[in-house]
Amino acid sequence: MPLKVIEKRDVEPLVRHLMERFQVVGIKKKDGKNTYGVIESPAELRLDSCATITSPKKYFFPQRETLLQFAVDGSWEPQAVVEAQPRIIFGMRPCDIAATWMLDMAFSEVNPDANYLEKRKRALIIGVDCKEPCDEYCFCKSMGTLEVETGYDLFFTAADDTYIVRTGTPEGEALLEEWGKAREALYEDRVKLRAVQREKDERFKEALEFDVEELPRFLEDSYRSLLWDVLGEKCLSCGSCNLVCPTCYCFNVLDEVKLNLSEGERYRVWDSCQLEGFAKVATGENFRERRGDRVRHRFFRKGKYMKEMFGRFGCVGCGRCTRACLVHINPIEVYNQLKGGE
Amino acid sequence: MDARLLPTVDLDTIFRPRLAQLLNVEEMTAKEKLFTFQFKDGTPLGQDPGQFVEVSAFGIGEAPISVSSSPTRGDTFELCVRAVGNVTNALHRMAPGATVGIRGPFGRGFPVEEMRGRNVLFVAGGLGLVPLRSLIHAVLDMRQDFGAVTILYGTKNPSELLFRNELAQWEARDDVDYQVTVDVADESWRGNVGVITTLFRGLPVDPRNTVAVIVGPPVMYRFVIREVLGKGLPMGRILVSLERRMKCGVGKCGHCQINGVYVCQKGPVFTYAELRNLQEAI
Ligand SMILES: Cc1cc2nc3c(=O)[nH]c(=O)nc-3n(C[C@H](O)[C@H](O)[C@H](O)COP(=O)(O)OP(=O)(O)OC[C@H]3O[C@@H](n4cnc5c(N)ncnc54)[C@H](O)[C@@H]3O)c2cc1C
Ligand code: SF4
Ligand code: SF4
Ligand code: FES
Numbered sequence: 121m122p123l124k125v126i127e128k129r130d131v132e133p134l135v136r137h138l139m140e141r142f143q144v145v146g147i148k149k150k151d152g153k154n155t156y157g158v159i160e161s162p163a164e165l166r167l168d169s170c171a172t173i174t175s176p177k178k179y180f181f182p183q184r185e186t187l188l189q190f191a192v193d194g195s196w197e198p199q200a201v202v203e204a205q206p207r208i209i210f211g212m213r214p215c216d217i218a219a220t221w222m223l224d225m226a227f228s229e230v231n232p233d234a235n236y237l238e239k240r241k242r243a244l245i246i247g248v249d250c251k252e253p254c255d256e257y258c259f260c261k262s263m264g265t266l267e268v269e270t271g272y273d274l275f276f277t278a279a280d281d282t283y284i285v286r287t288g289t290p291e292g293e294a295l296l297e298e299w300g301k302a303r304e305a306l307y308e309d310r311v312k313l314r315a316v317q318r319e320k321d322e323r324f325k326e327a328l329e330f331d332v333e334e335l336p337r338f339l340e341d342s343y344r345s346l347l348w349d350v351l352g353e354k355c356l357s358c359g360s361c362n363l364v365c366p367t368c369y370c371f372n373v374l375d376e377v378k379l380n381l382s383e384g385e386r387y388r389v390w391d392s393c394q395l396e397g398f399a400k401v402a403t404g405e406n407f408r409e410r411r412g413d414r415v416r417h418r419f420f421r422k423g424k425y426m427k428e429m430f431g432r433f434g435c436v437g438c439g440r441c442t443r444a445c446l447v448h449i450n451p452i453e454v455y456n457q458l459k460g461g462e
Numbered sequence: 463m464d465a466r467l468l469p470t471v472d473l474d475t476i477f478r479p480r481l482a483q484l485l486n487v488e489e490m491t492a493k494e495k496l497f498t499f500q501f502k503d504g505t506p507l508g509q510d511p512g513q514f515v516e517v518s519a520f521g522i523g524e525a526p527i528s529v530s531s532s533p534t535r536g537d538t539f540e541l542c543v544r545a546v547g548n549v550t551n552a553l554h555r556m557a558p559g560a561t562v563g564i565r566g567p568f569g570r571g572f573p574v575e576e577m578r579g580r581n582v583l584f585v586a587g588g589l590g591l592v593p594l595r596s597l598i599h600a601v602l603d604m605r606q607d608f609g610a611v612t613i614l615y616g617t618k619n620p621s622e623l624l625f626r627n628e629l630a631q632w633e634a635r636d637d638v639d640y641q642v643t644v645d646v647a648d649e650s651w652r653g654n655v656g657v658i659t660t661l662f663r664g665l666p667v668d669p670r671n672t673v674a675v676i677v678g679p680p681v682m683y684r685f686v687i688r689e690v691l692g693k694g695l696p697m698g699r700i701l702v703s704l705e706r707r708m709k710c711g712v713g714k715c716g717h718c719q720i721n722g723v724y725v726c727q728k729g730p731v732f733t734y735a736e737l738r739n740l741q742e743a744i
Contacts, residue, residue, distance in 0.1 A: 187475070187477040188477055188478060188479075190518075190520045190521075190563070191520065192520050192521040193520075193561060194481050194520055194560075194561025194562065194563065195561070197481060198478055198479055198481070198518075198520070198563055199478075200473055200474060200475040200477060200478040202473050202475060226714070227714065229713075230712075230713050230727065231476045231712040231713055231714070232476070233475075233476060233712075233714055234473045234474075234475040234476070235475060235477070238473065343741060369714070369716070370715055370716030370717070371709070371710075371714070371715050371716070372709055372715070372717075373477075373523070373524060373709045373710060373715065374523065375520065375521050375522055375523045375524075377521040384520065384521045386477070386518075386523075386524075388715075391709075391715070391716070391717075393716065398707070398717060399706065399707055399717065399719075400707060401705055401706065401707050402546040402547050402550070403546065403679065403705075405679075405680050405705075407706060407707075407720075407742060408742070413742075417719075420721065420722070421722075424722065425719075425721065425722030428722055429722065
């Protein structure tokens with residue numbers, strides 16, 4: 121795929137141009153905090169800030185989403201509802217791109233989920249490289265998500281007054297083609313890109329004390345560890361970690377009847393495996409009643425189960441769960457505690 | 463134009479139920495009713511014994527319910543439902559003519575083909591008879607394809623016995639060994655008293671050619687699996703059907719997970735061999 125170059129001062133006109141055809145979503149400041157939101161004016165977009173509280177998964181998998189409309193008495197065929205619109209996510213970080221890949225797998229395999237996939241298909245992802253770690257909580261380098269090779273349509277890396285742009289898909293290439301102001305990269309640009317990448321890599325430190333490929337085995341060996349009891353005693357079962365995690369996709373399904381009492385809709389909402397009733401059945405049996413069992417389930421999903429299902433870790437090292445956790449349960453510390461005695 | 467710019471389309475999705483009409487309701491016990499349904503478009507459900515459906519009471523919600531009838535018996539299908547909560551109580555309030563939504567059939571049912579030619583030992587505890595009945599019917603409808611058939615059934619007390627007419631028929635058949643027990647008897651009860659494992663004493667089981675199919679409440683598995691292992695059965699020929707919380711039935715919502723396994727996809731039917739290393743299973 122071709123390498124292109126865009127002048128930094130041309131980014132605002134590019135955003136303005138894209139806003140004519142797409143809803144443009146990016147990181148902006150809201151109430152003093154960085155957050156992914158709809159860009160209302162090009163100057164709002166902040167390509168160089170990081171550490172958003174929530175992840176961009178909400179644009180493909182909203183916190184609440186209608187699935188179905190029905191007649192309460194079943195007098196007409198229930199209608200499937202899929203809401204989707206053309207959208208560009210401009211400035212997605214590598215960790216979130218890796219997380220999106222994970223959600224793509226989860227929602228497309230075996231029983232394709234049109235509610236997710238139609239939103240995803242209509243979205244273009246323009247990634248942007250990080251310059252330095254967000255804070256002491258992110259550990260993308262250890263999870264192998266500091267660099268992403270795929271999962272974006274375009275990927276911007278800042279170098280001096282320019283962005284060097286990798287094209288990941290024909291759609292991404294066509295977008296620049298149609299805009300017309302990106303130039304082909306020269307040899308110097310390639311050299312510059314490599315230098316920037318090298319400097320970036322040096323600024324990020326390994327957080328794990330072992331090769332992450334060992335993680336599934338360490339988890340397996342620790343299934344009965346007292347560590348889960350200790351974490352269970354700390355954890356408040358608030359579920360914040362699941363809400364902010366870019367790869368969590370469990371949900372609940374509920375019905376709501378309209379005021380006319382004859383029609384209604386079925387919708388899904390984000391759910392959390394840390395909540396007490398998550399695995400409870402109607403007869404009262406709760407298959408993960410102990411808090412420590414639920415904490416263990418979360419870490420096993422991230423570090424083992426999803427890896428077994430999809431080939432990559434369910435944790436991309438973004439650090440959001442640590443930032444959101446009132447009792448400072450931090451996956452870096454948890455993973456390092458699992459390390460064997462060698 | 464870029465396919466991504468197409469406007470929103472109406473799609474068939476994994477969440478859209480088909481409409482089915484309630485044809486008949488039969489009261490089984492104080493808490494359980496048997497419902498007979500037919501799809502409004504007349505198509506059969508096409509289930510394998512042991513599969514389940516997601517039933518919608520529109521406006522209330524959806525619940526996973528085992529199909530209790532066998533595909534060998536006509537275009538209607540039967541669900542036996544215990545009233546425990548929102549959806550199940552809404553179903554209990556319905557009368558013939560009412561409409562529900564059905565998604566499915568879902569999950570992996572019993573491996574009927576692999577069971578052919580073998581002796582079958584059915585063990586049902588309480589509501590476990592409901593999914594097991596679809597397989598019992600299928601086996602009895604193809605009786606000559608199977609070896610010895612044994613049915614062990616246990617409930618807490620006599621008033622909880624389901625499908626009484628059928629129990630009497632099984633009892634009367636020469637080609638079925640049917641035994642029943644209750645945990646606690648009442649004045650009218652003349653049969654066995656004791657938990658279901660008491661029926662295993664002296665029970666003849668040929669470990670070389672028997673499949674055990676066990677469905678019941680979670681506590682029952684631990685004890686009954688021990689009994690059939692004690693009879694020498696290999697773990698791959700011990701079948702169970704597991705209940706978990708299920709919200710979607712299609713491998714997405716995460717509620718049904720046992721460790722890394724989605725019960726709605728890989729189950730609800732499992733061999734014990736598949737479960738022995740899943741710590742959250744039994
Ligand atoms: C594969 C499968 C097959 C099944 N087959 C059958 C069958 O053939 N027949 C049958 O009768 N049942 C069957 N069940 C069980 C059936 O699905 C449940 O009884 C049903 O889902 C209950 O739904 P409800 O809306 O009536 O109850 P709900 O209203 O959802 O809940 C009932 C009870 O559970 C509690 N509860 C609900 N949600 C929570 C929560 N989040 N946290 C804590 N407590 C909660 C409530 O307090 C309430 O007491 C099957 C289940 C599975 C998974
Ligand atoms: S588990 Fe925590 S660090 Fe890992 S991806 Fe989820 S929010 Fe980020
Ligand atoms: S955010 Fe922290 S306290 Fe809340 S459920 Fe997650 S680990 Fe437990
Ligand atoms: S019921 Fe939703 S994943 Fe199995």
